[in-house]
Amino acid sequence: MTQTIPVTILSGSLGAGKTTLLNHLLRNAGDRNIAVLVNDMGDLNVDAELVSANSDLSVGDGVAELSNGCICCELQDDLETAVTRLARNRDFDVLVVESSGISEPEPVARLFTTGSRAAALYEVDSLVTVLDSRLFYDAFGGDGVAERRGTDEDDSRPLSDLLVEQVEFANIVLLNKSDLVSEAEMAAVEEMVRALAPDTEILRTRESAVAPDRLFGRELYDPATAAEMAGWKRALAESESGDDSDHIHSHGDSDHDDHGHGVHDDHDHRHPDEVYGVSSFTYRRRRPFHPERFAALLSDLPSNVVRSKGTCWVAGRESPVVVSQAGPSVRAEAVGRWIAALPEADRDLYRANRRDLEWDDEWGDRRTEFVVIGTGLDEEATIATLDDCLLTDEEMTETWEAFENPFPTQGEELVVTEP
Incomplete structure (x- = not known):
């Protein structure tokens, strides 16, 4: 039986630091051979180009891109085709899926766990959410509210919905841009994250810098209990x-x-x-x-x-x-x-x-x-x-x-x- 490839799924709001994290992981991969799939809502996949520019991978080789849509909904079929093609055409140890800032993590994870072609080749290792600590505190802990939406004009979901859902389904939450909030504000953010997702592992980061071993090979995702994490x-x-x-x-x-x-x-x-x-x-x-x-x-x-x-x-x-x-x-x-x-x-x-x-x-x-x-x-x-x-x-x-x-x-x- 062919061994399945572990998948790490990155979620987070626009500008939280997902692409910065991805480039950091690629630069510090060590012996790991990493493949990447990048989803962007626009017709120009800027994140895919940034990843390629900062690594030995190129778009079409170790970097796959899906544009003009969201992989948690309208691009599900394209996502399955892309990751299946990657597994057949290239040898690698880990797949990292960077979803767009308006994607929900749970439907993306479900693709790899529900009898699809992708599920036969891959196994979800963990769901990682990158939070902009300043934005999260202002949205839920301060006087402001999360009013911004995705950049796509057809996206009507409030940012607050996405922030909460991306936290509730995460195995690991990176509290990024931790230097932009006070210690008291960061403590409040941590406590809110724990209230939303009691079993989630919380890591504070600046510029998305985290040791790859904290994210890879963790085997934290369990499809049988994922729906009960919130x-x-x-x-x-x-x-x-x-x-x-x-x-x-x-x-x-x-x-x-x-x-x-x-x-x-x-x-x-x-x-x-x-x-x-x-x-x-x-x-x-x-x-x-x-x-x-x-x-x-x-x-x-x-x-x-x-x-x-x-x-x-x-x-x-x-x-x-x-x-x-x-x-x-x-x-x-x-x-x-x-x-x-x-x-x-x-x-x-x-x-x-x-x-x-x-x-x-x-x-x-x-x-x-x-x-x-x-x-x-x-x-x-x-x-x-x-x-x-x-x-x-x-x-x-x-x-x-x-x-x-x-x-x-x-x-x-x-x-x-x-x-």
Whole structure:
């Protein structure tokens, strides 16, 4: 059986230092023979030319380029073709994929793990995200918000969405440009990264300088657990392991071991004020939100809420509404249907096959489970504000379909706010 080639996937916002990191790795490769694939949104792949100019590799030899699109979506087929051709035409030890500044890392990694031609030749070693520490602090820790977007005019995703997702799926996060922030600001950035991705290894860098051994040969990526890495999923899983009271909330923090790995401790929690004010809690209720009040809250979330995500029960909707917020961007999507809303025969069959499904005698599986991560959160006040959005006893007896309801129906998405 042919040995698979390890792949390191680089993500990060525009200007964070990905290409600088790539050139640094090529100059300090030692005995490693590295091949590179560079993705750029423009028709001129500037990054590919910069890589070629600073190494012995040339475009078309050890450097492959994909332009005029994003490898996490419209260039997936081209990506597979390019990496397959590289493996067949050139001997190398490591493939580094530098994605564009607006690419999501998880779909790129999935290409190498889901039975494709590429998956037969490669194995993902780690996902590495390069953060501009100054930009990240200003976006989530300071007074500003992440309002900039990608350079392509068709890219409509706010930068805050991408920053959060690139962190949540990373095995290693480089806090680059560390010399442009104070020690207190850097500590806050580290704590926010740990809250977003508790198991991520964090490295501080200047000009993306890091020893190649810290990134290569780490075998950190596990496709079986990758989807559970995000801090909001960890908080939700921990809350579900508790009792089934109306809401469960807990503070969480992480620390570093001697090797810089994130260590999450469920029992020895420090007060959030001692960890730079970053905390999280999980809000759980078995009473629906009033659609107008809940929409109003989501459109005016406090600026110190860095990340919130979860499944919400909105009165008048037969689908769970998945709310995803990153900084100033809030989106809501109706996904599937509540099992309790299915025809009786389908509902009974589903329950028979899912013995572990939490079920309320009156409302079935309808419930809200919503994780909130932020800096300097007043947890009790935030919970009270969410509670104010729930239906009152009197509203519970009314016709819910009569409420003004901005939330989407099954298969639709609503952009609540964006920069």
